[in-house]
Amino acid sequence: MFRELGERIVGAPSILSADFAHLAEEVERTKAGGAELVHFDVMDNHFVPNLTIGPPVAASLVRATDLPVDVHLMMDNPDNLIPAFAEAGVASISVHQEAAVHLHRTLTRIQEAGCEAGIVLNPATPPETLEWALPAADFVLVMSVNPGFGGQSFIPETPEKIRRLREMTDKPIEVDGGITAETAPLVVEAGAQVLVAGSAVFKGEPAEEMRRILDAARSAGRSR
Numbered sequence: 001m002f003r004e005l006g007e008r009i010v011g012a013p014s015i016l017s018a019d020f021a022h023l024a025e026e027v028e029r030t031k032a033g034g035a036e037l038v039h040f041d042v043m044d045n046h047f048v049p050n051l052t053i054g055p056p057v058a059a060s061l062v063r064a065t066d067l068p069v070d071v072h073l074m075m076d077n078p079d080n081l082i083p084a085f086a087e088a089g090v091a092s093i094s095v096h097q098e099a100a101v102h103l104h105r106t107l108t109r110i111q112e113a114g115c116e117a118g119i120v121l122n123p124a125t126p127p128e129t130l131e132w133a134l135p136a137a138d139f140v141l142v143m144s145v146n147p148g149f150g151g152q153s154f155i156p157e158t159p160e161k162i163r164r165l166r167e168m169t170d171k172p173i174e175v176d177g178g179i180t181a182e183t184a185p186l187v188v189e190a191g192a193q194v195l196v197a198g199s200a201v202f203k204g205e206p207a208e209e210m211r212r213i214l215d216a217a218r219s220a221g222r223s224r
């Protein structure tokens with residue numbers, strides 16, 4: 001998905017805010033609103049203070065949808081779980097710059113396992129720290145909230161950070177946290193292409209909310 005993205009703007013619902021008892025139906029609803037990727041948050045109650053889901057749920061979701069599944073590992077020792085997620089059939093795996101001690105090696109392992117590899121930046125981590133890792137990555141995920149929970153407010157410095165990152169690379173930039181129809185245009189104007197949205201999509205009718213965010217993002221994209 002990320003390697004073939006070109007200039008397109010893509011919506012990725014974060015299932016963290018979905019009803020886990022009806023995951024397949026929830027994802028189908030977002031697809032009806034134009035979603036092209038499913039964002040799958042993995043939290044370990046160590047790197048972040050919350051606990052979510054792992055490879056067995058990813059495997060079930062991959063079987064239940066034809067959308068690519070994009071795994072965001074919010075965890076220490078991410079290397080340990082790369083083979084299991086790859087085996088589950090996910091399309092991409094991103095790891096935190098702050099958690100992957102040997103980041104370059106971890107990215108290579110993700111790609112060798114057959115997935116696209118992303119680097120995630122916490123809000124306080126400067127994009128400049130990625131200079132030597134960027135060539136090994138397929139995309140960068142910029143956190144626009146502190147990771148761990150859905151429903152937080154968008155950090156207003158994020159567009160400036162995306163602009164700086166855009167000056168450093170032409171690789172796709174994904175943004176996650178507090179994305180709504182109001183904040184999506186700000187990150188798209190700054191150079192982001194993949195928009196992760198959780199609470200804003202699942203707070204109402206998911207197809208309608210996904211469509212609203214994508215419409216706002218794409219009209220900002222046309223004027224950038």
Ligand SMILES: O=C(CO)[C@H](O)[C@H](O)COP(=O)(O)O
Pocket residue numbers: 014016017039041072145146147148149150151152176177178179196197198199200
């Ligand atoms: O990675 C995450 C939290 O760490 C979630 O993907 C993110 O918070 C999305 O939720 P929302 O759109 O409600 O902010």
